[in-house]
Amino acid sequence: MNTMKMDKDHLLHKWLNNEASPEELEQLKADPEYASYVHIANASKGFDVSGMNSEANFIAISNKIKPVRQLQKPNVFSIVWKVAAVFALLLAGYYYTTTLDTSVKTEIAQTETFSLPDGSEVVLNSGSKITYNKKNWDDARELSLDGEAYFKVNKGSKFSVKTLEGTVSVLGTQFNVFARDGLFTVACYEGLVSVAFHDTLLKVPAGNKIQIENGKLVFNEPSENPSPIWLTDESHFENAPLRMVIKELKRKYLVNVSLENIDSTKRFTGTFTHKNLDLALKSICEPLQLNYKINNNGAVTIDAKNSK
Numbered sequence: 001m002n003t004m005k006m007d008k009d010h011l012l013h014k015w016l017n018n019e020a021s022p023e024e025l026e027q028l029k030a031d032p033e034y035a036s037y038v039h040i041a042n043a044s045k046g047f048d049v050s051g052m053n054s055e056a057n058f059i060a061i062s063n064k065i066k067p068v069r070q071l072q073k074p075n076v077f078s079i080v081w082k083v084a085a086v087f088a089l090l091l092a093g094y095y096y097t098t099t100l101d102t103s104v105k106t107e108i109a110q111t112e113t114f115s116l117p118d119g120s121e122v123v124l125n126s127g128s129k130i131t132y133n134k135k136n137w138d139d140a141r142e143l144s145l146d147g148e149a150y151f152k153v154n155k156g157s158k159f160s161v162k163t164l165e166g167t168v169s170v171l172g173t174q175f176n177v178f179a180r181d182g183l184f185t186v187a188c189y190e191g192l193v194s195v196a197f198h199d200t201l202l203k204v205p206a207g208n209k210i211q212i213e214n215g216k217l218v219f220n221e222p223s224e225n226p227s228p229i230w231l232t233d234e235s236h237f238e239n240a241p242l243r244m245v246i247k248e249l250k251r252k253y254l255v256n257v258s259l260e261n262i263d264s265t266k267r268f269t270g271t272f273t274h275k276n277l278d279l280a281l282k283s284i285c286e287p288l289q290l291n292y293k294i295n296n297n298g299a300v301t302i303d304a305k306n307s308k
Contacts, residue, residue: 105129106147108254109274116143120159121152125230127251148178150228165212166197173206176228183244184212187223211238233274242266245284246302253277260303262290 104124106112112124117137124130128147141159153159155172165184168177173191178184186195187209195202198215209223218239229236235248245268246257252274266288272280277300281292285302292302 101131101133103129103131108251116141118154118156120154123150123231125149125251145177145179147180148176148230150174150176150231165215166195169194169196174227175204181244181247182214183240186210187225187228189223189227229271230274234271235274236271238269239267240269242268242284242288245272249280249284253280256299258299258301260301262302262304 104112104114104122106124106126106128108126110126113121114124115121116132117134118141120141122130125148128145128149130143130145130149132143141153141157142162143160144162146163149161151159151161151170152174153170153172157171159170159172161168161177163177163179163184165179165182168175168186170191170193173193174189175191175193176185176187176189178186184197186193186204188204188206190206192206193204195204195210195212197212200217202210202217202220204210204220207222208220210220211218225236235245235252237245237248242262243259243264246259249255249272250257255277268284268288270283270287272283274280278294281294281300281302284290285292289305290302291305292300294300
């Protein structure tokens with residue numbers, strides 16, 4: 001057999017696996033390092049290499065690797081919706097602030113004089129409220145009233161005062177409106193006013209006044225006064241229910257009033273002052289044959305004269 005020298009590494013591999021032929025073994029023994037090979041081979045016989053469980057190792061390694069969160073690309077539609085939402089919010093805020101109504105309110109024993117956006121003047125009686133919109137005023141001179149007010153309206157487009165009892169419309173004039181608890185009175189002092197209530201339309205010229213109670217016309221007659229009496233610190237009534245007169249009294253004086261044994265149908269025509277409670281009570285009670293008493297705590301009791 002040809003004894004040509006074989007590659008040393010290949011020869012060692014065959015020898016360690018007991019695959020070397022006798023000739024190859026002799027060739028290896030002739031190597032000066034043969035003794036070292038034998039020593040290494042004898043020492044490695046005690047090594048024990050355990051079998052590898054590939055599946056278990058894969059699971060163990062996978063459990064130790066933290067998942068990497070994939071970066072998401074920006075969603076163009078999501079960004080557009082967010083921008084649109086912010087814009088809508090800003091637009092809603094602007095609309096709310098620019099369309100917000102303006103209110104003027106008076107408390108007990110208080111009157112308020114102020115000007116509307118067109119320069120028209122309003123005198124608001126005590127316990128009353130007016131609401132209007134500044135932004136839309138040039139398009140519609142319109143306001144709502146709860147209580148009583150005197151108006152000096154500059155000439156221009158239609159001017160409307162809306163109440164729960166009816167609506168008063170003018171182009172430019174001076175007039176007074178009272179609207180409380182079913183009682184609706186309108187007095188015109190200059191020009192002409194139009195009064196709409198319960199499908200009825202009335203024209204009230206300067207110097208006239210009308211009174212409507214619970215939707216029905218009570219009177220339409222000339223007015224004796226050139227301006228509202230309440231502007232001179234007096235309240236005037238014509239055939240008004242007593243309960244309404246007492247409510248007006250309480251709006252002028254911070255006082256509690258009790259009515260005892262009094263006919264609820266009593267009506268009052270007359271005037272009472274806003275500056276003296278005792279005198280005001282006399283003006284109301286004496287024509288109606290009523291007693292009144294101002295108690296130590298300031299409260300007022302009113303009853304019929306024949307009830308004691």
